[in-house]
Amino acid sequence: MPKQKIVIGILANAGGVGKTTLAVHLAYEICKRGQTVALIDLDPQRALDVFCGLPSAEAENSVVRVLGKDFDGNWPLLPAWSNPNIEVCQGHPNMAQVANDLVIRRRGEYVLVDRLKAHPLRHDVIILDCPATIGIICENAIAASTGLLVPIQLEMKSVSGVADLVQWLIGIADDLMLDPHPPILGLIPSLYDNSRAIHRQYLQQLPEVAEQLRVKLYPQIRDSSEFKNASANGLPLQKYRPAHPACKDFKTIADDIVTLVRQGKL
């Protein structure tokens, strides 16, 4: 059966809520299930480098070149954790400048999707790590995505960000005339700390909201200082502490995405 290429945009509209953590660990889990994965870092903060233990890339070896006007189709990719089946297209601070240029470029919102069409990546799943703020980079991610994942930390800043994001998404998918609109594949409660009352309360309220938004709600990903220790070592938790219980938190999402790849449709 033919596989379907899946492009997952990870969006949050708030910083520090676990976008990159989700991107990296999901990539690792999907790869473990026999699929090849490309991670594209669209965030000028290029946190993906740290999580993947990669040295910073020059602009011409980063996604900046891919979105540049004269991209030749030769994607700059480096394997993460020496695994040839997970490759990273690194980010660069110049992405902030690229964003400004895209605003006035013809088809500025569609540059990434145009690149992926003209020069397809070989990978089964492409994961887009997006900047924390909504804007033209995120619009590029949305136009290129077949589905979106939204991590949500159960605190008001992140919750508000997600509320605005969902509303914005509907408008932007219309404006960009995306057909079909890339669906939100799920909300993912992240950095969950069971010892905090606010997290417990909001986790209880979330199913009702998700239902009204007609969006799937995934099981929460727990907060753990081991995530920080793992990323400091440039490793995913699954490699750094394979027995850590948080490793299992990505299972359902990874299973769902692999199912989508195998079904050959989204």
Place this chain on the structure above:
Amino acid sequence: MAKLPKISERFTGAIQATDQAQRIAELQTEVERLRVTQSPELEEQIEELRKQLVAEEGELEIAVDSIDPNPYQPRQTITSQSIQTIARSMEKDGQIAPIIVITQSDRYLLWDGQRRWSAAKLLGWKTLRAVKALMPEDLHRKALLTFIHHEDLNYLDKAEAIIKELTTSTGMEASEIPTVLSTVLRRLERSGEANQLTVLVTATTETQVQGIKSLGVNENEKKILLALLDLALNPASVKANLMPMLSLPKDLKTAIREQGLKGAHALALTVLSAKTLKTSERQATKERIEATNRVIEQDLTVQKTRELVAQIKAKYVLPEISESKQVTTVVRGVEKLSSSVMVSTSPEQLTELRQVLQQKLLEIDEILNQ
């Protein structure tokens, strides 16, 4: 720990947008379905007819000035822009499809090809290729059905065409139809039976008759409902979207016909009436025309149009006067300010208080003396 605000409140906007998007998706599906089940069939029928006529009698060149427009053409509004578009294409590629005409003694009645005919006149063409058809018995009805479900027919033309058809098929006066329709719909809404009509839109004629009978409506109401259903129209949507078009002021009707103003915008602009603005008919019309032009020039959304209307309205109608909580609180506060407190207050602060009070007294006098 203190009570936390609920997260669902933050999501109100997102949920509304989601619901709206869902609703739009459903409507689009419905439009697609209707298009497949109705309009193309008619377009196909016209195409079929055209082919048949070409085969039977062949095409002929007829003089542009021997053609009369169809008085039953429901598409009253043909913008000059759409004619220019057709004209450009005809100039470049020639006339592609022949128009369809009906022989009437030594002249021709135009049955299909209004825009091509107008474009030919614009281009100064002397003749058009045409095929001749026999006079259909229900010319108006066929033209109506073709156009009623045509997407670029505006609401006003649709409304007028439908009313015209209803007067013919029910024998009722054009003026009483909207009233009868809204009366019966209001009653059905109250009894919760209104949605049964929606189901009947796509039903067979027999089911429609049975369905209407079971609603216990009077003879006139029955005639109107059945006539609308027969045209595959939902009576509720005709009432909500089309009937209000009929009572639009003339300037808005003209703007719809000639400048492409949209129905929803026109409805928003009707708020600018002499009655609501509490001003003369002339002044209200002037404001309305100015606003209409702005809506068209700046291509305002319905929401922006409503905002503009509200701004204009505010110029004429003073905000309503009511009890102010803020004032009540201040009055209580001042009353509570006892002399024992003031005795122990610093002179600077008392001076400041006096200044503030004096200033406010002046402002109050000014408002009260107006």
